[in-house]
Amino acid sequence: MTVLARAGDVTRRYGDVLALDGVSLDIRAGEMVGLLGPNGAGKSTLINLFVGLRRPTSGTVELLGGSPQDPARRLGIGVTPQETGLPETLRVGEIVDFVGAHFPKRVEKGELLERFGLSDLIKRQMGGLSGGQKRRVAVALAFTGRPRLVFLDEPTTGLDVEARRTLWEGIRAFHEEGGTVLLTSHYLEEIEALAKRVVVVGHGRVLADDTVDAVRAMVGVRRVSLVAENLPELPGVLGSELVDGRTNLVTTDPDRLVVELVRSGTPFSGLEVRPTTLEEAFLAITSKEGAHV
Amino acid sequence: MSSLVAAHTRFFVIEQLRVPIGILASALFPAISMLAFVVPFAGDDPQAATQATGSLMFFGSMSSALISLSIVVSQDREQPWNTYVRTLPAGPFPRFAGRILSGFAVMVLSVIPSLLVGALFTEATATPAQLLIGLVVLIVTGIPFMLIGLFVGFTLSARATLAVSQLLFFPLAILGGLLIPPQILPGFIEVVSPFTPARGAAELLWWVTTDHAPDLVAVIALAVWTVVAAVAASWAYRRDEGRRFK
Numbered sequence: 385m386t387v388l389a390r391a392g393d394v395t396r397r398y399g400d401v402l403a404l405d406g407v408s409l410d411i412r413a414g415e416m417v418g419l420l421g422p423n424g425a426g427k428s429t430l431i432n433l434f435v436g437l438r439r440p441t442s443g444t445v446e447l448l449g450g451s452p453q454d455p456a457r458r459l460g461i462g463v464t465p466q467e468t469g470l471p472e473t474l475r476v477g478e479i480v481d482f483v484g485a486h487f488p489k490r491v492e493k494g495e496l497l498e499r500f501g502l503s504d505l506i507k508r509q510m511g512g513l514s515g516g517q518k519r520r521v522a523v524a525l526a527f528t529g530r531p532r533l534v535f536l537d538e539p540t541t542g543l544d545v546e547a548r549r550t551l552w553e554g555i556r557a558f559h560e561e562g563g564t565v566l567l568t569s570h571y572l573e574e575i576e577a578l579a580k581r582v583v584v585v586g587h588g589r590v591l592a593d594d595t596v597d598a599v600r601a602m603v604g605v606r607r608v609s610l611v612a613e614n615l616p617e618l619p620g621v622l623g624s625e626l627v628d629g630r631t632n633l634v635t636t637d638p639d640r641l642v643v644e645l646v647r648s649g650t651p652f653s654g655l656e657v658r659p660t661t662l663e664e665a666f667l668a669i670t671s672k673e674g675a676h677v
Numbered sequence: 678m679s680s681l682v683a684a685h686t687r688f689f690v691i692e693q694l695r696v697p698i699g700i701l702a703s704a705l706f707p708a709i710s711m712l713a714f715v716v717p718f719a720g721d722d723p724q725a726a727t728q729a730t731g732s733l734m735f736f737g738s739m740s741s742a743l744i745s746l747s748i749v750v751s752q753d754r755e756q757p758w759n760t761y762v763r764t765l766p767a768g769p770f771p772r773f774a775g776r777i778l779s780g781f782a783v784m785v786l787s788v789i790p791s792l793l794v795g796a797l798f799t800e801a802t803a804t805p806a807q808l809l810i811g812l813v814v815l816i817v818t819g820i821p822f823m824l825i826g827l828f829v830g831f832t833l834s835a836r837a838t839l840a841v842s843q844l845l846f847f848p849l850a851i852l853g854g855l856l857i858p859p860q861i862l863p864g865f866i867e868v869v870s871p872f873t874p875a876r877g878a879a880e881l882l883w884w885v886t887t888d889h890a891p892d893l894v895a896v897i898a899l900a901v902w903t904v905v906a907a908v909a910a911s912w913a914y915r916r917d918e919g920r921r922f923k
Contacts, residue, residue: 435764436763437760437763437764455765455766455767455768456766457766458764458765459766461764463761463764464761465757465760465761466757466760469756469757469758469759470758471688471692471758473691473692473695474688474691474692474695478688478691481684482684482685482688483765485680485681485683485684486681486684486765486766486767487766529766
């Protein structure tokens with residue numbers, strides 16, 4: 385399969401801070417890749433390198449067979465602006481025209497706005513839109529130039545469930561027509577719903593790069609859920625949360641955890657041991673990594 | 678390429694027209710000065726009134742070039758939108774050119790009120806040819822002040838730009854003889870005046886619209902200032918890109 389974007393042993397420093405540390409990654413045509421990582425893991429730096437905003441300190445970055453710094457290469461990509469920075473005084477239609485002027489093969493304005501449910505807003509100034517509407521405009525802009533590869537950074541942050549589903553449909557439709565997507569999200573549900581391949585980054589390195597199922601299985605963590613008050617210190621707990629009166633514990637070794645729990649004599653009820661979600665797998669991978677450092 | 682320059686120019690012009698206070702600020706002060714000082718004191722003398730109209734029109738265009746431009750540039754640099762635009766398939770040229778061209782458009786708009794006051798309420802006169810050449814000179818001599826504005830805007834934060842651009846603007850305008858005609862400037866100012874950029878611009882404007890003989894030292898000094906400002910502005914632009922986007 386054709387590689388649309390490639391990072392080869394890329395290192396990027398900001399002064400003393402090492403944001404990326406020997407990262408190699410290929411994005412192939414037709415893929416939908418989820419990029420996961422906590423804040424400061426290097427996700428934004430990686431995307432900034434692919435879209436030509438920054439250069440690597442060492443290593444190579446290729447975009448559509450050339451340098452991302454070459455504007456001609458960027459004809460084939462689409463990027464979402466941060467919705468907080470959209471020019472307040474311009475109308476939605478004017479912004480679409482402005483971005484469209486950069487792309488000879490652009491999508492017709494009416495069609496693009498229609499696809500993202502923005503037709504009614506064409507005459508509205510950006511400053512007057514709600515956060516969710518701005519977000520939809522920002523995502524629509526990424527698709528203006530009929531890109532081969534889109535970079536979607538937090539595409540549905542701040543949207544309600546309904547709007548999020550609509551946007552997911554749009555992204556899926558693009559993917560089904562052969563489009564390639566690199567997506568970051570805080571919502572792991574979003575990555576699970578859209579991406580086939582997940583790349584987990586932490587501390588500037590690629591910690592895992594596989595299918596959603598494989599990443600989940602790879603770490604072999606389980607979720608132990610129970611109702612109890614005042615739990616004692618338990619071994620191998622990677623994370624815990626309290627939901628609707630139930631305590632959820634994420635662990636690599638559920639058997640030992642249960643043994644220790646029983647041994648401690650703490651009263652509990654409603655014990656469940658389940659396979660994890662991607663979120664829990666992600667937590668496990670990044671916290672394991674943290675333990676080494 | 679030209680369609681990209683047009684797109685960027687239109688973007689900036691729309692942005693500025695939607696918040697007309699910036700243009701008004703550049704346009705109203707000189708127009709009010711015309712009404713308050715030129716109309717009562719020099720309105721009956723064609724030569725003095727024409728010269729004063731030219732000076733105050735340049736005052737307006739200089740304010741839009743130096744103050745307004747530096748402020749929008751420095752504010753833009755702090756917006757994430759600026760980062761997004763850099764990911765679009767275009768080099769830095771269309772944006773830079775759009776900035777300059779939209780600057781010209783705003784400049785022309787900001788001199789209209791002074792021009793109207795001069796034409797309607799004073800004896801200031803100019804043939805259509807003089808007026809046209811005068812406007813061309815006004816735009817061309819605005820370039821060094823745009824470059825100074827770009828230098829300030831690309832070097833400083835939005836907050837600092839607000840103060841620094843004003844601090845540069847008023848002394849330059851006064852030293853250049855835009856508010857008070859050079860003949861009645863105090864002696865020590867008249868010594869410095871020809872070496873400051875606004876004086877050269879004013880000399881050229883007076884020369885093409887009245888029978889004033891231009892001070893060559895001031896014109897040469899303006900040319901030197903233009904080169905210095907161009908070097909400084911492009912240095913600041915590259916430094917800004919290099920610092921934030923290396």
